[in-house]
Amino acid sequence: MLRNRPYIALSLLNGLLIMHMELLEVGMPLWVTTHTTAPAWMTSALLFTNVLVAIGFQMRVGRTVTDVGSAARAMRRGGYCLLSASVVFALTGALPSLPCAVALTGAVVLLTLTELLQSAGSWGLSYDLADATRLGEYQGAWSVGTQLIRSCGPILVTLALSSLEETGWLLIGSAYLAAAGVAVPLAYRARTDQRLAPPPAPESQPTGTP
Template structure:
């Protein structure tokens, strides 16, 4: 399908870099928990504590690292952070106690957070405003394709169940980041943005952008829904077969890979981004209602409701992704894209850290009422993002067009 391939040039190179490390990440995600318990020998509670601390550190470090990408140049910063991430993954091969695990995990999470911000700044410097959301859609499709391939490799390692198989997966992930760094070096350099020495991080004083980030974090609760909320719901509250957990994951990644680019085509400015986010919120409310129905009925009826809900969920995800990307870029001041993207990315960490606690309490504890409350919360946040984005646009030091179909129009 031609629309799956990004245009030749920087967009395709960025997608290749994304693909190279997402294959390794896919294998890592499906094997890491068992690796740290069976090979490293850590208790599950200590693994959870260590990863929570690590991602908290990484989310804080992402903002100054994004600013560093603006000041020193995003390409060089992204290459170095990809190398550091690869070395952090490689260190897991020899870690055998909790404190070394915690140190390696903190380096890994910090480098990953900074790399995400630097990549966004690099994309902003290489891709025109009107093409950025489409470029990000291609990157998301590539990410899902790589994760699917990597998850298959990880599944083979799980089937083998040997220490050598687990070590091979981590070695593949480490090498994948080295390949990512090599691909990123092929991109044109983006000139660094000069700034005052010791200047404060502007994003930390930008209240409108902080509110946009907070509301977007509510919409990001869909992330632990697929990885934790649904598996627990299926096994604890429905009669559906457990293998459906894997099938729904494949459905999600495959749909995003095939249709994310198409879903993003209608988003080309703040008004259309707000419309996509409202659509996402409405779909999420419907999704939650359908998932709640899966607790009633036969195994096949429950499975049908879960599949229908998963189709709605992936549609909500794609509209949310397109709308949030547009807002994150359009509201970032010129010369501070890395800094602002680093801050916006903290929403992912917060959703992944606090989301499991919230979803477990709502879905497993409250059942149908919890599903409906979750859907209503996401719907309210999605409708609030439009007026908050317009408020944020009105406070920008550079003019942002919010009334027409064109993307951001900044003054010289």
């Protein structure tokens, strides 16, 4: 049983921060086709933009994460990017076709940067804060926490954007930024608990004559 409660909390927080995937795969197509003047094919172009930006900047962003502190700060920077993307998405509903297409492209670039920063931060925290002698157990806990939160993501995004429209984007962006900011103190707390944890007890050796 894991006793590093901040690590478990971080795994749940990471699941919330992965919501950028639902925004890209569910929220963005829903928004483009029902709330903007952009043509329907724009959705495919935006997904392709996401792939290009991810390929071009993945290594560069990954190199900025070297320890627990930089991993947590990467998540926080991702929060700023997603809030910015949410604001741009909210503005596209009132724009003509061409400016709307340009703004949507910029929003997806920001959303992709969020993805890269969150992913790099997640990998850094999940491994650097794990007990090296129980790595599989820690990674399993990290994955379970993520999946528990992600299971609710699509319906929450759909409800927020369908019922609240522009306000939904702003609420999602603000909540994401607040959650991303919590990653920094929580990561330092997890690291402190990791350092203070007692060493594992040595396994008892069987007695008896060989």
